[in-house]
């Protein structure tokens with residue numbers, strides 16, 4: 001049975017983040033994840049997880065100035081110091097929240113900078129982070145994101161991500177396989193997942209078009225989720241979709257998997 005994590009940057013958006021944790025637990029999610037915990041006191045977050053009885057599955061390394069359109073520091077050559085400082089803060093939060101996995105956002109490719117230099121920077125940052133996280137018992141993942149939702153995001157395909165992993169050449173580095181982004185960037189969803197299974201540390205789901213609940217679009221999530229089970233994927237499956245109406249009204253698709 002897939003283990004579902006509620007992505008609180010998308011679900012229960014009608015209430016503040018801390019309150020979303022209890023709602024996710026009431027609806028049967030075993031874990032929560034979100035883009036960023038850093039605006040919140042880690043002790044408050046840890047307390048809310050404990051009271052609700054859910055785990056923290058994932059969050060991202062500090063990703064720069066989100067409001068200004070930044071989407072990660074991973075590939076940015078002039079932000080390496082900031083990346084490293086952010087890693088320390090992320091480890092601190094992950095230990096407080098008992099979070100097993102952190103996601104590194106590659107970032108928007110700056111105009112006019114050689115792509116090979118961006119690849120090298122990203123690979124070096126991942127190679128710096130992976131062993132430090134391993135020492136703290138935390139896994140590292142990074143995620144191809146489609147160009148339509150995030151124009152100029154540096155990594156959009158699994159081929160590119162695999163090339164970066166080869167350059168980084170470290171243990172403790174896996175992929176975050178987001179079926180929504182994969183559908184837009186390259187398709188071939190289940191065979192692609194199966195080929196990369198041993199290198200996938202976290203999964204996320206949403207339907208396409210619209211990035212709404214499974215069952216609202218063209219992706220056959222019955223087939224996809226059965227495949228995850230059949231292939232023995234035992235990581236978290238992050239529900240990273242925008243509910244068509246409210247989160248609760250849109251949870252019908254999950255009943256089959258309880």
Ligand SMILES: O=C(O)[C@@H](O)C(=O)CO
Nearest residue numbers: 035060143145178204240
């Ligand atoms: O797919 C996404 O957009 C996310 O997983 C993320 O963390 C960046 O927004």
Ligand SMILES: [Mg+2]
Nearest residue numbers: 143178204240
């Ligand atoms: Mg995602």
